[in-house]
Amino acid sequence: MYKLVLIRHGESTWNLENRFTGWTDVDLTPTGVSQAMSAGKLLKAEGWDFDLCYTSVLKRAIRTLWLTLDEMDRTWLPVVKDYRLNERHYGGLQGLNKADMAKQYGDEQVLVWRRSYDTPPPALEATDPRCERSDRRYPNPEAVPLTECLKDTVARVVPYWTETIAPSIQSGKRVLIAAHGNSIRALIKYLDGISDSDIVSLNIPNGIPLVYELDENLKPIRHYYLGDAAAAAAAAAAVASQGKA
Numbered sequence: 627m628y629k630l631v632l633i634r635h636g637e638s639t640w641n642l643e644n645r646f647t648g649w650t651d652v653d654l655t656p657t658g659v660s661q662a663m664s665a666g667k668l669l670k671a672e673g674w675d676f677d678l679c680y681t682s683v684l685k686r687a688i689r690t691l692w693l694t695l696d697e698m699d700r701t702w703l704p705v706v707k708d709y710r711l712n713e714r715h716y717g718g719l720q721g722l723n724k725a726d727m728a729k730q731y732g733d734e735q736v737l738v739w740r741r742s743y744d745t746p747p748p749a750l751e752a753t754d755p756r757c758e759r760s761d762r763r764y765p766n767p768e769a770v771p772l773t774e775c776l777k778d779t780v781a782r783v784v785p786y787w788t789e790t791i792a793p794s795i796q797s798g799k800r801v802l803i804a805a806h807g808n809s810i811r812a813l814i815k816y817l818d819g820i821s822d823s824d825i826v827s828l829n830i831p832n833g834i835p836l837v838y839e840l841d842e843n844l845k846p847i848r849h850y851y852l853g854d855a856a857a858a859a860a861a862a863a864a865v866a867s868q869g870k871a
């Protein structure tokens with residue numbers, strides 16, 4: 627049996643301001659920093675250790691990973707950063723307030739933009755100053771979407787899992803992934819075979835380690851949040867309600 631740990635970044639400045647974030651590279655808040663440190667303390671206290679870490683190219687995930695590892699005295703571990711673990715691109719919604727959008731367009735529409743499997747938010751114009759196509763952290767402009775639905779995120783996360791992360795787990799490496807609400811949802815949808823309709827209600831809380839126990843074919847046996855399960859459930863429910871007017 628293999629054990630994989632997933633962690634969504636700690637609270638970001640735009641989580642706090644309730645703004646759609648996507649590929650915008652915002653940092654952690656002080657709460658986010660302490661969530662990441664608590665995750666590291668918990669992992670250490672429960673005797674977890676890792677050989678290899680993966681994260682996105684966004685600082686809220688990178689910093690969460692580093693703070694978690696620092697608490698474990700493991701900042702020396704190899705870390706692979708790849709844009710394919712980035713948050714789902716939120717298109718023209720990036721920077722806008724979720725509750726304001728719900729007031730303007732209705733809770734139902736915002737739920738579609740946030741959680742529907744195959745309806746993307748309105749696309750950014752390539753000329754929009756928010757567009758990341760000239761950002762040199764990305765391999766080429768075509769790799770940078772102008773918007774994504776979860777299906778699009780699955781289409782980049784799952785090949786990265788299959789080609790890169792899964793072989794390292796199967797070679798015996800203990801893996802920690804620090805990523806984002808929707809890139810983690812994309813991976814979980816694939817691992818657990820969640821339907822397009824059931825994935826709508828899956829929400830990932832900030833900064834709480836999520837353990838997946840996997841069989842030799844990397845099929846999930848069970849999963850659970852470390853620490854207080856009721857607190858994790860409450861934090862996930864709070865994420866679900868961020869898009870309400």
Ligand SMILES: O=C(O)[C@@H](CO)OP(=O)(O)O
Pocket residue numbers: 641645646647648649713714716724740807808865868869
């Ligand atoms: O804004 C975002 O990029 C994500 C995660 O913070 O939000 P949501 O939970 O609305 O998909």
